[in-house]
Amino acid sequence: MTTNEILGRSSSLYTRVALIFAHELGVPVELVPIHDMTGFEPAVYGGNPALKLPTLRRGGSQVFGAENICRALADRSDRNLRIVWPEQLREDVSRNAQEMVAHAMAAQVQLVIGIVIGQLPPENIYFVKGRRGFEGALRWLDTNLADALRALPTPRDLSLFEVMLFCLIEHLVFRDTLPITPYPKLAAFAAELSARPWAQATAYKFDAPSA
Ligand SMILES: N[C@@H](CCC(=O)N[C@@H](CS)C(=O)NCC(=O)O)C(=O)O
Structure with missing residues (x-):
């Protein structure tokens, strides 16, 4: 095989x-x-x-x-899992939620690569604006989460949106990029999903260095 x-x-x-x-x-x-x-x-x-x-x-x-x-x-x-892909989102709120989570994931990488790995100054406009947009996207997601979830097609086994959002929220904590406390609904969403077998089986960790 x-x-x-x-x-x-x-x-x-x-x-x-x-x-x-x-x-x-x-x-x-x-x-x-x-x-x-x-x-x-x-x-x-x-x-x-x-x-x-x-x-x-x-x-x-x-x-x-x-x-x-x-x-x-x-x-x-x-x-034969029923998976909801982005092109199946039919309402403005769920389409916007997909856009916000995709943006926030890219912003998270921008901050980690630039500030943590590149050791560049966080006060640079590139990172200040990146962070503001990141926080704005998270705020929007926190406010609109219930509606965005309600607008997802049912029945479903899995949606790319929910998996991306879960991975993003746990990564904020794992990398300590932004505090999660201003986003209580996102924190509750991630906490609830964290007990699922797929979440437990894929927990973040740093890979051991190659021998
Ligand atoms: N478009 C890619 C983006 C993936 C991405 O940004 N991955 C990060 C790691 S989580 C990465 O490659 N970082 C290295 C870099 O940006 O230089 C995807 O959707 O998979």
Whole structure:
């Protein structure tokens, strides 16, 4: 049987989205840790020319990006899960919620790469504006969460929106990027989902350094 390898990090929010889908879809995957995110060679990122992770590798083929990987895994699954993808969102509130969570995930990466890894000054306009937009997106999500969840199609087993939001909220705490206390509804949402088997099986951790 061909192995599905996910090149990524156990500490990465995008990788976790893909790992949760693999878990729920019953598709066995092997995580191949990318220890250093500062490399400039696509080979470090499983061949992704954009120098981003995660990448799914199977046989000779590669799939770049978390959402793409989730879709590819769904195609390879024997389980007939009812998955809600972004194009199935029909109401303004759920479409906006998808946009806000996608933006917030990218902003989280911007702050981690720029300030934590790049050691750049947080008071730079690039990070100040990034942080303001990030907080704005979280505030909007906190205010509109109930409506956004209500507007998701039912019945469903899984939605990309909920998995992304869960991974984002737990990552804020894991990386200590922004306080979660101003967003009580998001905190409650993540706390409730954290007991699910897929959440427990994919908890954030830093991968052990390669020997
Ligand atoms: N479009 C990509 C974005 C993935 C992404 O930003 N991943 C982060 C790690 S969580 C990354 O590659 N960071 C390295 C960098 O930005 O240089 C996706 O949807 O998977």
